[in-house]
Amino acid sequence: MALRSHLQEPIGVAIAGLGFGESVHLPALRSVEGLEPVALWHPRKEKLEIACKNNELTGYQDWEQLLNNPKIEAVIIATPPEPRFELAKTALNAGKHLLMEKPVALNADQVKELQKLAIQEHLSVAVDFEYRAVPIFMQAQRILSQGLLGEPWLVKLDWLMSSRANPSRPWNWYSNSEAGGGVIGALGTHAFDMIHWLCGPSRKVNAMLSTSIKERLDEDSGSQKEVNSEDVALMHLEVQNQKTNHLLPTQITLSAVSKEGRGCWIEIYGSEGSLILGSNNQKDYVHGFGLSASSSGQPLQNIRPDKDLAFSTTWNDGRIAPVARIQDWWGESIRSGKPMVPGLLEGWASQQVSDKAKQSAATGKSMQIN
Numbered sequence: 001m002a003l004r005s006h007l008q009e010p011i012g013v014a015i016a017g018l019g020f021g022e023s024v025h026l027p028a029l030r031s032v033e034g035l036e037p038v039a040l041w042h043p044r045k046e047k048l049e050i051a052c053k054n055n056e057l058t059g060y061q062d063w064e065q066l067l068n069n070p071k072i073e074a075v076i077i078a079t080p081p082e083p084r085f086e087l088a089k090t091a092l093n094a095g096k097h098l099l100m101e102k103p104v105a106l107n108a109d110q111v112k113e114l115q116k117l118a119i120q121e122h123l124s125v126a127v128d129f130e131y132r133a134v135p136i137f138m139q140a141q142r143i144l145s146q147g148l149l150g151e152p153w154l155v156k157l158d159w160l161m162s163s164r165a166n167p168s169r170p171w172n173w174y175s176n177s178e179a180g181g182g183v184i185g186a187l188g189t190h191a192f193d194m195i196h197w198l199c200g201p202s203r204k205v206n207a208m209l210s211t212s213i214k215e216r217l218d219e220d221s222g223s224q225k226e227v228n229s230e231d232v233a234l235m236h237l238e239v240q241n242q243k244t245n246h247l248l249p250t251q252i253t254l255s256a257v258s259k260e261g262r263g264c265w266i267e268i269y270g271s272e273g274s275l276i277l278g279s280n281n282q283k284d285y286v287h288g289f290g291l292s293a294s295s296s297g298q299p300l301q302n303i304r305p306d307k308d309l310a311f312s313t314t315w316n317d318g319r320i321a322p323v324a325r326i327q328d329w330w331g332e333s334i335r336s337g338k339p340m341v342p343g344l345l346e347g348w349a350s351q352q353v354s355d356k357a358k359q360s361a362a363t364g365k366s367m368q369i370n
Helices: 021-030 047-054 065-069 084-093 106-120 135-145 183-198 322-334 345-364
Strands: 011-016 037-040 059-060 074-077 098-102 125-127 152-160 202-210 215-216 223-226 232-240 245-254 265-268 275-279 290-295 302-303
Touching: 011 021, 011 322, 021 047, 021 074, 021 202, 021 215, 021 322, 037 047, 037 065, 037 074, 037 322, 047 059, 047 215, 059 223, 065 084, 074 084, 074 322, 084 098, 084 106, 106 125, 106 345, 125 322, 125 345, 135 183, 135 202, 135 275, 135 290, 152 183, 183 202, 183 345, 232 265, 232 345
Parallel strands: 011 037, 011 074, 037 059, 074 098, 098 125, 152 245
Antiparallel strands: 152 265, 202 232, 215 223, 232 245, 265 275, 275 290, 290 302
């Protein structure tokens, strides 16, 4: 595809999915120069009509009809995980750039197929690993890349949330592992990408998964239905340090059923110092993070992000600003033709760990990761 000029009209973008897509992607998109929301897609007519009226946008139930609209050059896919692969595949074949929520697909082979197709069609595909766009996380990455901790010796990541702790919460796709449900898809895909970005690629995983709430009410049938997706995951990773190539022991604990859970915390201990990044905020998983670090025998000190990393706008919903930054990077990738990071390569790396963790839990064996 020909490269787009900065002087051309804004890139027309459609959003598929009216949950996170409408509440976060749409306001973010309206704030990004060079991108313009033009349409919404959802399979349920009544929900689509309400969203289109509220947002003054064209609505589509027919995916092919949306893809045939030449004003739509790019699509954000923010549906539940199960349909993402087919939606993305047909969109790429129609010549549309993509921004995809994670997990990108149900397994790493599907992600690899999308990656090959995107390269073949010269299309930009972003993956919404938005923590890479959060200033405090970017500051942590900067500290690590500067070598202030020396050689990392140990990584510990705890992500303890209560989103699924209420047993009265009804059965939905999250309860179904085959539809991409479970804490690994919801939190693990982010956690693995954080580790890869901050420290290096995963080479081995040993995992134990658990389903704490084994049945939930199926509102369609009015009866209890089995939950087969995990809501707790304990994992040990061997991560290849990107500077020394040494294997770095990494412990990850994920939970969606931790009442009064302490939120998300990353601890990295090295030969010269330590870094702790975390937040207790369960309602807004971007606002509230703090960073402290030490080096050369000094005590931990609070660290604020450098000014060049700050957001230009503060939103009540902390998720919007980093998503807008990801969208901005995506728009620049579309215009310049340069590879998008985070993109499908990063999505594939994260999905590989997800797949291997589930295989490890099923077999009781450690699994190698390519």
